[in-house]
Amino acid sequence: MTDRDQIGKIAAATQAVNENVKAGQIVGIGSGSTIVFAVKRIAERNKTENLNLICIPTSFQARQLIQDNGLILGSLETNPEIDIAIDGADEVDGDINLIKGGGGCLMQEKIIASCAKELFIIADNRKDSTTLGTTWTKGVPIEVLPMAYRPVQLKIEQIFGGEAKLRMASNKAGPVVTDNGNFLIDWIFDGVQDWHQVDSQLKGIPGVIETGLFLNMTKAAYFGSPDGKVIVRTK
Numbered sequence: 001m002t003d004r005d006q007i008g009k010i011a012a013a014t015q016a017v018n019e020n021v022k023a024g025q026i027v028g029i030g031s032g033s034t035i036v037f038a039v040k041r042i043a044e045r046n047k048t049e050n051l052n053l054i055c056i057p058t059s060f061q062a063r064q065l066i067q068d069n070g071l072i073l074g075s076l077e078t079n080p081e082i083d084i085a086i087d088g089a090d091e092v093d094g095d096i097n098l099i100k101g102g103g104g105c106l107m108q109e110k111i112i113a114s115c116a117k118e119l120f121i122i123a124d125n126r127k128d129s130t131t132l133g134t135t136w137t138k139g140v141p142i143e144v145l146p147m148a149y150r151p152v153q154l155k156i157e158q159i160f161g162g163e164a165k166l167r168m169a170s171n172k173a174g175p176v177v178t179d180n181g182n183f184l185i186d187w188i189f190d191g192v193q194d195w196h197q198v199d200s201q202l203k204g205i206p207g208v209i210e211t212g213l214f215l216n217m218t219k220a221a222y223f224g225s226p227d228g229k230v231i232v233r234t235k
């Protein structure tokens with residue numbers, strides 16, 4: 001990531017927090033590199049406005065971010081209903097459908113998003129695309145039960161074509177293990193159109209736990225550019 005991309009992330013995160021976070025809310029905190037700037041902005045505002053938020057994490061990383069920034073940590077047990085969730089994305093299409101999970105977090109993110117009244121996405125403008133699969137070329141992340149990864153790989157390739165790759169760790173021998181103790185398959189597809197059908201077919205394969213396709217979940221996406229300008233896409 002260059003400084004220019006970072007400027008976009010900061011701009012998008014700051015604007016999304018300024019416009020949508022309100023005192024007393026239950027806020028879902030996403031995962032990745034962009035959410036770091038949103039949490040920093042929330043913490044800044046919290047110092048002067050006493051926001052009194054309860055923050056619900058979507059990952060181990062988010063949990064640490066919340067605590068390191070002096071915010072109140074909650075859980076779905078204490079707060080099953082969430083006012084807003086803020087999160088990053090790997091790709092956002094023209095209808096604000098998303099590919100997520102490039103950083104290995106998707107299942108908890110999707111659960112939190114599903115419990116939130118509104119989901120706001122923050123990203124640098126490289127993530128903006130008209131059709132899913134245009135800018136994110138590493139495939140759709142799919143969380144799978146470890147004992148089922150091999151048949152799931154084969155079934156995905158038989159049903160949809162493309163290549164279903166087991167995500168391997170870089171500083172550890174063997175596969176990436178998610179916060180939930182599962183494996184990830186990155187499915188590199190070719191020219192798929194009907195994402196809703198694909199998503200439900202994927203979830204119909206025994207062993208598939210969740211997909212990184214976030215369809216019809218987002219209220220607005222904030223894209224920041226290297227000059228600090230932000231474009232907001234709503235549905």
Ligand SMILES: O=C[C@H](O)[C@H](O)[C@H](O)COP(=O)(O)O
Pocket residue numbers: 030031032033034035087088089090100101102103104105106109
């Ligand atoms: O697995 C990671 C999450 O889905 C992230 O929200 C997504 O990868 C975007 O991350 P970043 O903000 O680093 O681009």
